[in-house]
Amino acid sequence: MTDSPLDLTYAFNLGPFAISWVVVVTWGILLLLGLGSFAMTRRLALRPGKGQAVLELVVGAIDDQIRATIPGDPARFRTLIGTLFLFILTANWSSLVPGIEPPTAHLETDAALALIVFAATLGYGIRAQGVLGYLKSFTRPSWVMIPLNLVEQITRTFSLMIRLFGNVMSGVFVIGIILSLAGLLVPIPLMALDLLTGAVQAYIFAILALVFIASAVEDSAPQEKDPPS
Amino acid sequence: MQFDWLTFGLQIVNVLVLLAILRHFLFRPVADIIARRQADIVAAQDAADAAQAQAARAEAVARAETDKIAIARDDMLSRAQSDGEAQRARLVQAARAEADRIIADARTEATRIVDGAQAVTLRRARDLAETIAARALSDLPDPPTAAGFARRLAAELASLPEARRDAMLGGADVRLVASTALTDGDLATTRSVLIPLGLDHAPIEVDPTLISGLELRSSTGAIHNSLAHDLTRISEALDNDDGSGT
Numbered sequence: 001m002t003d004s005p006l007d008l009t010y011a012f013n014l015g016p017f018a019i020s021w022v023v024v025v026t027w028g029i030l031l032l033l034g035l036g037s038f039a040m041t042r043r044l045a046l047r048p049g050k051g052q053a054v055l056e057l058v059v060g061a062i063d064d065q066i067r068a069t070i071p072g073d074p075a076r077f078r079t080l081i082g083t084l085f086l087f088i089l090t091a092n093w094s095s096l097v098p099g100i101e102p103p104t105a106h107l108e109t110d111a112a113l114a115l116i117v118f119a120a121t122l123g124y125g126i127r128a129q130g131v132l133g134y135l136k137s138f139t140r141p142s143w144v145m146i147p148l149n150l151v152e153q154i155t156r157t158f159s160l161m162i163r164l165f166g167n168v169m170s171g172v173f174v175i176g177i178i179l180s181l182a183g184l185l186v187p188i189p190l191m192a193l194d195l196l197t198g199a200v201q202a203y204i205f206a207i208l209a210l211v212f213i214a215s216a217v218e219d220s221a222p223q224e225k226d227p228p229s
Numbered sequence: 230m231q232f233d234w235l236t237f238g239l240q241i242v243n244v245l246v247l248l249a250i251l252r253h254f255l256f257r258p259v260a261d262i263i264a265r266r267q268a269d270i271v272a273a274q275d276a277a278d279a280a281q282a283q284a285a286r287a288e289a290v291a292r293a294e295t296d297k298i299a300i301a302r303d304d305m306l307s308r309a310q311s312d313g314e315a316q317r318a319r320l321v322q323a324a325r326a327e328a329d330r331i332i333a334d335a336r337t338e339a340t341r342i343v344d345g346a347q348a349v350t351l352r353r354a355r356d357l358a359e360t361i362a363a364r365a366l367s368d369l370p371d372p373p374t375a376a377g378f379a380r381r382l383a384a385e386l387a388s389l390p391e392a393r394r395d396a397m398l399g400g401a402d403v404r405l406v407a408s409t410a411l412t413d414g415d416l417a418t419t420r421s422v423l424i425p426l427g428l429d430h431a432p433i434e435v436d437p438t439l440i441s442g443l444e445l446r447s448s449t450g451a452i453h454n455s456l457a458h459d460l461t462r463i464s465e466a467l468d469n470d471d472g473s474g475t
Contacts, residue, residue: 008233020236026243033247037255044262046269052262059259075260079252087247103240108233112240 006169008106022103029090029103058082065207070214077213080120084113085206092168092198095175096191102198105169107161114161117209118153125216134216160208167201357467364463365456369441375407375415378443379422382454386426386445393450400449404432408439408455419443 010018040051048056062082066074091104103109125134138149171194175187370377386394397403411419411433420429428445436444442455 008231008236017235019239020233022236023239023243026240030243030247030250034250034254037251041254041258044258046262046266048262052259055255055259056263059256059263063260078260079248079256082256083244083248083251086251087244106236108236109240111232112237112244115241116244 008108020106020108021101022106022109025094025100026091026103026109029087029094033086033090058086066210069207069210070217077124077210080116080213081206081210084117084209085202088113088164088205089199089202092202093195095172095194095198101172102168104164104201105172107165110161110165110168113164113205114157117160117212118157120209121153121212121216124213128217137216156208156212160205160212164201164205167197171197360467361460361463365459368459368463369456373441374418375411375443376418376422378441378454379419382443382445382452383422383426385452385454389452396449397445397447397452398427400447403428403445403447404434406434406436406439406444406446408435408437408441408443408457410435 008020008022011021011024012019040055044052059078059082062078062085063074066077066081070077088104091102091109093102094100095102095105104113122134125137128134129137138146140149171190175190175194178187178190370381386397389397405419405423405428416433419433423429423431431445438457439455440457440460442458444454444458445452
């Protein structure tokens with residue numbers, strides 16, 4: 001793949017709409033995760049097998065992360081955080097399949113994820129504190145901070161989007177450049193590093209989404225930790 | 230670089246669809262099974278706690294039952310002891326009564342035996358007396374007078390060996406002993422019978438213990454010729470008969 005990852009390539013036209021490969025790959029990921037989940041959760045038992053143990057480990061780890069950030073029942077946030085993590089991880093690792101470009105290497109996907117997180121933050125905040133309560137949270141620590149808090153809502157969503165896009169796109173970009181300049185096996189170490197980067201970025205995105213939601217649902221909103229770039 | 234709003238919109242839809250899919254097929258079933266397991270664990274723990282509590286209650290009941298049994302055992306032991314004491318007292322009393330009865334029966338029997346023995350003894354004494362009397366009478370001279378005893382004395386002396394007879398008659402202090410004082414007639418008859426023996430001048434003594442009879446006594450011996458001696462001899466003979474007969 002030597003095309004610029006900044007450009008969208010289209011797979012087919014659906015009536016007047018041109019469907020990009022990003023959407024097609026995302027459908028493939030949906031199919032993979034959906035069928036995989038269905039296959040693995042068909043025969044759940046109280047005495048778990050190896051596959052079920054892995055699933056329970058993943059779900060348990062997600063619950064532990066949620067519980068460590070937001071006290072209380074983790075089930076409220078499990079689906080969103082877990083889906084974000086699994087989707088981004090699978091999307092990042094899809095670059096291992098030859099000819100597949102990860103959907104997260106394109107701004108549309110990252111923007112969609114960031115928008116969902118923004119909407120979820122808004123929704124959870126209003127549900128937890130009410131409209132007025134949530135709006136009041138922008139006045140902390142002083143009403144002078146209202147403009148900055150409003151800008152923060154936008155900028156942190158953008159930072160979420162750009163962080164994921166930049167890391168994944170750069171990885172794909174670097175591998176593409178090296179692949180075009182060097183031999184076939186040279187990019188393999190970089191691809192392995194890309195796997196690690198993909199997992200870390202998925203974890204960071206999910207944790208940051210959790211932190212944003214936590215800041216919205218809790219009265220004393222915790223400050224956003226300085227996220228790794 | 231371009232931003233494709235259609236792709237952006239489709240990706241939002243895709244992520245929301247994935248959210249629904251994973252919620253339905255992954256997170257909910259796995260969370261449910263984890264919750265079920267935890268519920269089972271809690272239920273098992275509750276059951277174990279209940280079983281432990283039940284065991285503790287059963288242990289307490291068993292301990293109470295053991296204590297009750299121990300108390301009942303002590304009661305039974307004390308009751309059995311008192312019953313035993315009463316039984317022993319009754320048995321002792323009965324034994325004493327039985328012993329008294331046996332003693333009374335024995336006394337009665339002894340009395341009866343003694344009476345019977347006395348009767349037997351009396352009967353035997355009577356028989357013995359009759360025997361002694363019969364023998365004594367049969368041994369008496371005929372007639373049983375002083376002359377008869379004199380004649381039997383003479384016959385007795387005559388039956389002795391000569392040496393002994395001579396020693397008897399030649400001894401010092403030869404005398405005749407009668408049971409009663411002899412009348413003149415009896416004295417004359419007696420001396421006439423004893424003249425052949427040279428005793429016609431021998432002095433005559435009286436010894437009532439002879440009962441009846443005439444004996445010759447000297448320093449060398451005596452010739453017993455009296456009813457007393459006969460009775461003694463008969464008694465000794467009867468004693469010997471009894472000793473050898475029994």
